[in-house]
Amino acid sequence: SQQGEEDPQALSIQExxxxxxxxxxxxxxxxxxxxxQNSGRGLVHLILIRSNxxxxxxxxxxxxxxTSKKSSSLLxxxxxxxxxxxxxxxxxxxxxxxYIFGTGTRLKVLA
Amino acid sequence: SQTIHQWPATLVQPVGSPLSLECTVEGTSxxxxxxxxxxxxxxxxxxxxxxxxxxxxxxVPQNLSASRPQDRQFxxxxxxxxxxxxxxxxxAWSVIQGGYTFGSGTRLTVV
Numbered sequence: 001s002q003q004g005e006e007d008p009q010a011l012s013i014q015e016x017x018x019x020x021x022x023x024x025x026x027x028x029x030x031x032x033x034x035x036x037q038n039s040g041r042g043l044v045h046l047i048l049i050r051s052n053x054x055x056x057x058x059x060x061x062x063x064x065x066x067t068s069k070k071s072s073s074l075l076x077x078x079x080x081x082x083x084x085x086x087x088x089x090x091x092x093x094x095x096x097x098x099y100i101f102g103t104g105t106r107l108k109v110l111a
Numbered sequence: 112s113q114t115i116h117q118w119p120a121t122l123v124q125p126v127g128s129p130l131s132l133e134c135t136v137e138g139t140s141x142x143x144x145x146x147x148x149x150x151x152x153x154x155x156x157x158x159x160x161x162x163x164x165x166x167x168x169x170x171v172p173q174n175l176s177a178s179r180p181q182d183r184q185f186x187x188x189x190x191x192x193x194x195x196x197x198x199x200x201x202x203a204w205s206v207i208q209g210g211y212t213f214g215s216g217t218r219l220t221v222v
Binding site for chain 2: 033035040041042043044045048088090097098099100101102103104
């Protein structure tokens with residue numbers, strides 16, 4: 001069964017605006033990760049946030065984690081056309097070696 | 112530095128033909144290795160993962176199998192391809208509770 005579910009499924013914004021994507025999951029986790037996938041390419045790791053962390057930053061990316069609500073958000077500030085991609089969250093089931101991916105959010109940044 | 116190689120990039124195979132996709136990792140020892148499949152416009156489905164030589168865990172009953180003959184080699188196989196096996200296949204490696212590094216993917220079309 002799907003562990004992570006992203007919301008919204010698709011998002012279209014103007015360049016310079018902020019983009020927020022959300023991820024909900026079902027079971028206890030060790031950590032949660034966000035990935036980006038450009039069309040037809042492999043996935044690129046963006047950020048890993050551990051279950052005891054609440055917020056993490058990397059450049060224009062900000063990730064929050066609320067374990068009580070089993071949810072995470074990815075904020076991209078001052079978006080650029082190059083940010084156009086699909087974004088996935090991935091969670092590991094506690095005590096396992098595997099990550100389960102959500103269905104992704106397709107972000108389109110208009111120049 | 113660690114690198115992951117996955118080939119071929121694209122493959123067109125007739126129904127009923129065999130399949131062998133290979134993934135190799137360099138620059139790390141005893142990685143966890145994974146095979147994922149992504150249907151068009153969808154999220155990633157975990158197919159197999161391996162925590163060591165000869166150790167394979169299957170996530171989804173299907174027409175595929177995996178093998179790990181060497182520490183840094185992971186092979187995805189099928190004896191007879193089905194139309195439903197078409198998709199984008201991604202190999203990845205990770206260390207325990209770390210992020211994934213993905214290969215560039217193989218787009219398989221079964222005709």
